[in-house]
Amino acid sequence: MLIPEKRLPAAPDAGPEWREVTPGERFIIRVPAAATRGIYTMLEILAEPRNGVPMHVHANEEEHFVILEGTVNFVRGDDISELSAGDSVTVTRGTPHAWCNLSDGPVRVLIIFSPGHLGRTFRLIGSLQGNDLAAVLESNESDGSTVLGPPPFENIYSVLTPRARP
Numbered sequence: 001m002l003i004p005e006k007r008l009p010a011a012p013d014a015g016p017e018w019r020e021v022t023p024g025e026r027f028i029i030r031v032p033a034a035a036t037r038g039i040y041t042m043l044e045i046l047a048e049p050r051n052g053v054p055m056h057v058h059a060n061e062e063e064h065f066v067i068l069e070g071t072v073n074f075v076r077g078d079d080i081s082e083l084s085a086g087d088s089v090t091v092t093r094g095t096p097h098a099w100c101n102l103s104d105g106p107v108r109v110l111i112i113f114s115p116g117h118l119g120r121t122f123r124l125i126g127s128l129q130g131n132d133l134a135a136v137l138e139s140n141e142s143d144g145s146t147v148l149g150p151p152p153f154e155n156i157y158s159v160l161t162p163r164a165r166p
Helices: 118-127 133-142
Strands: 017-021 024-030 041-047 055-058 060-071 071-076 079-084 086-092 099-100 107-114 145-149
Touching: 060 071, 060 079, 071 086, 071 107, 079 086
Parallel strands: none
Antiparallel strands: 017 024, 024 041, 041 107, 055 099, 055 145, 060 086, 060 107, 071 079, 071 099
């Protein structure tokens, strides 16, 4: 059973709302960079089955993932692994990576970016109307992130290939 979205309190200045990355994937900023003097940002992602992210790389941030619920298939460089609730992985800056929910149920993932400036990009992505891929890619490039290609899994929804909106 999925834990309710609002169970973990967000930081007071994080904003109370969940934002959509693409249909089937949403996030909330649990700890904004402003609360840590830019040292890190923490967000929680809920992803439906077959949702994932394209292969990408961050030039300026380390990214740490903690699987809270469900199972995530994860690619980090040449390493491919399946992570379950309680597992974690760190991706160092400059390492290509992607993840996907290949299971039949939703997943919850806590992600910590250090330094924490990617929160700006997530806020922008969460404010986009429609499937504005050009704006997502432009936002990624402006913060030192580069999308390298589609998710390395078949039949996956991502910002490159979003599912239809209901």
